[in-house]
Amino acid sequence: MITSTSNAKVKELVQLQKSSRRRREQSVFIVEGSRMCGEIPGDLIIERYVSETYMQQHANQDLNSIKTEVLADRVFAHVSDTKTPQGILCVVKMIIYTADEIINVSNPFILILDGLQDPGNLGTIFRTAEAAGVSGIIMSRECVDIYNPKVIRSTMGSIYRMPFKYADDLAGMIGRMKDRGVQIYAAHLDGRCSYDEADYSQKTAFMLGNEGNGLRREIADLADACIQIPMHGEVESLNVAVAGTVLMFEAARQRRRK
Amino acid sequence: MITSTSNAKVKELVQLQKSSRRRREQSVFIVEGSRMCGEIPGDLIIERYVSETYMQQHANQDLNSIKTEVLADRVFAHVSDTKTPQGILCVVKMIIYTADEIINVSNPFILILDGLQDPGNLGTIFRTAEAAGVSGIIMSRECVDIYNPKVIRSTMGSIYRMPFKYADDLAGMIGRMKDRGVQIYAAHLDGRCSYDEADYSQKTAFMLGNEGNGLRREIADLADACIQIPMHGEVESLNVAVAGTVLMFEAARQRRRK
Numbered sequence: 001m002i003t004s005t006s007n008a009k010v011k012e013l014v015q016l017q018k019s020s021r022r023r024r025e026q027s028v029f030i031v032e033g034s035r036m037c038g039e040i041p042g043d044l045i046i047e048r049y050v051s052e053t054y055m056q057q058h059a060n061q062d063l064n065s066i067k068t069e070v071l072a073d074r075v076f077a078h079v080s081d082t083k084t085p086q087g088i089l090c091v092v093k094m095i096i097y098t099a100d101e102i103i104n105v106s107n108p109f110i111l112i113l114d115g116l117q118d119p120g121n122l123g124t125i126f127r128t129a130e131a132a133g134v135s136g137i138i139m140s141r142e143c144v145d146i147y148n149p150k151v152i153r154s155t156m157g158s159i160y161r162m163p164f165k166y167a168d169d170l171a172g173m174i175g176r177m178k179d180r181g182v183q184i185y186a187a188h189l190d191g192r193c194s195y196d197e198a199d200y201s202q203k204t205a206f207m208l209g210n211e212g213n214g215l216r217r218e219i220a221d222l223a224d225a226c227i228q229i230p231m232h233g234e235v236e237s238l239n240v241a242v243a244g245t246v247l248m249f250e251a252a253r254q255r256r257r258k
Numbered sequence: 259m260i261t262s263t264s265n266a267k268v269k270e271l272v273q274l275q276k277s278s279r280r281r282r283e284q285s286v287f288i289v290e291g292s293r294m295c296g297e298i299p300g301d302l303i304i305e306r307y308v309s310e311t312y313m314q315q316h317a318n319q320d321l322n323s324i325k326t327e328v329l330a331d332r333v334f335a336h337v338s339d340t341k342t343p344q345g346i347l348c349v350v351k352m353i354i355y356t357a358d359e360i361i362n363v364s365n366p367f368i369l370i371l372d373g374l375q376d377p378g379n380l381g382t383i384f385r386t387a388e389a390a391g392v393s394g395i396i397m398s399r400e401c402v403d404i405y406n407p408k409v410i411r412s413t414m415g416s417i418y419r420m421p422f423k424y425a426d427d428l429a430g431m432i433g434r435m436k437d438r439g440v441q442i443y444a445a446h447l448d449g450r451c452s453y454d455e456a457d458y459s460q461k462t463a464f465m466l467g468n469e470g471n472g473l474r475r476e477i478a479d480l481a482d483a484c485i486q487i488p489m490h491g492e493v494e495s496l497n498v499a500v501a502g503t504v505l506m507f508e509a510a511r512q513r514r515r516k
Binding site for chain 1: 378382385386388389390391414415416419420452454487488489490491492493494496497499500503504507508510511514
């Protein structure tokens with residue numbers, strides 16, 4: 001059992017929790033909690049850490065199938081990203097998707113996210129996208145790291161199943177989609193047409209922008225059409241995950257009726 | 259200027275931030291931040307508190323129209339619910355709506371929330387509901403307090419504009435709606451019909467349940483129909499604010515086409 005927070009493995013776990021750069025360098029990320037750890041595709045788990053208390057409470061379970069280290073409760077709490085740790089975390093191999101796995105699929109239904117900053121929003125969008133039948137998500141480099149612990153938690157497991165890619169050259173990636181006949185719709189408060197007047201049953205991508213500033217002009221300009229969601233009352237804008245939900249489920253509705 | 263955290267007014271502000279009971283007793287709540295304070299209907303503001311720094315930075319503005327107390331920065335931080343306080347908060351009178359103001363309106367479009375616990379979800383639902391044209395929100399007593407500082411922030415101002423009511427007798431309130439011809443739809447994972455097969459253009463109410471457990475059976479049983487949102491992938495459920503968004507904007511879409 002590891003009892004010191006100055007242990008090299010413990011220090012590495014702390015680094016992996018905090019630093020997106022370290023995660024990228026090592027091509028791994030950390031998943032916490034019983035439920036989220038239970039959903040990890042088996043071949044992606046590199047190692048597992050449990051707290052002493054967790055080990056005692058789960059003495060009957062087979063923890064030997066995966067390489068598992070026990071941490072003193074205090075040490076586990078030090079490593080954990082949550083206030084009330086469940087006592088189990090895994091170091092997981094990143095899944096790397098090619099652009100083709102997102103673009104070159106049957107009747108693509110793609111999300112393009114430009115500069116999303118809020119971890120909860122990004123995670124919720126992944127979860128909602130899987131439910132709506134989205135085939136893949138393209139993100140600009142300015143988006144929050146998908147492997148940020150808060151994002152992982154709010155995906156509720158969709159992170160393991162939804163193909164995604166960070167695009168260094170977002171405009172270039174959008175160009176490739178257009179070459180393949182994908183219709184690109186930018187969600188924009190000044191959009192000319194109401195979102196429910198367009199046809200999303202064929203190859204479709206939705207672009208959603210940053211929480212405060214929306215889509216960058218040069219990215220929005222690449223869209224085939226700007227669409228807006230009609231709003232009542234004095235609401236200035238919708239939360240980006242909410243706006244994405246409206247668009248994704250309208251597309252899902254149309255695609256069911258096709 | 260108030261310089262001590264043991265000042266009686268300061269102690270009262272801390273109580274109002276923390277305790278929903280104290281807020282109810284006093285029939286007031288606290289709103290923090292420039293933007294949220296700027297949107298408060300003027301006649302609801304009882305008093306305003308600013309930090310010393312805020313006072314200096316806004317020396318040119320007329321802060322005299324409303325009774326304003328200055329707090330030392332350290333005292334303001336003590337009172338604030340946020341990690342990085344903006345330096346302005348208001349004590350605001352609660353708005354009390356009658357049941358009739360929610361039910362007895364033209365072509366009602368109502369949300370019924372049963373045991374929602376997450377402040378961010380409740381706030382987001384208020385904001386989204388205003389945008390979708392919802393006429394009012396009924397909540398069970400088990401729902402998180404709408405005047406919780408986190409809920410207020412995530413409503414983005416909709417709290418001042420969306421009629422709402424906590425129902426001590428939720429079943430009784432639902433009965434009154436049914437007497438008035440409101441069709442009640444319960445969002446349920448086992449719902450028989452897909453949400454987009456029903457007609458929401460007439461008097462409509464949607465029921466949404468607790469994040470973990472969904473709607474209580476005895477409440478769901480009061481609905482005219484149970485509806486579900488078809489989902490792809492391995493997603494077990496949608497976030498409740500996301501599910502509410504799908505339903506509310508489908509109703510809004512239908513109502514625009516009526």
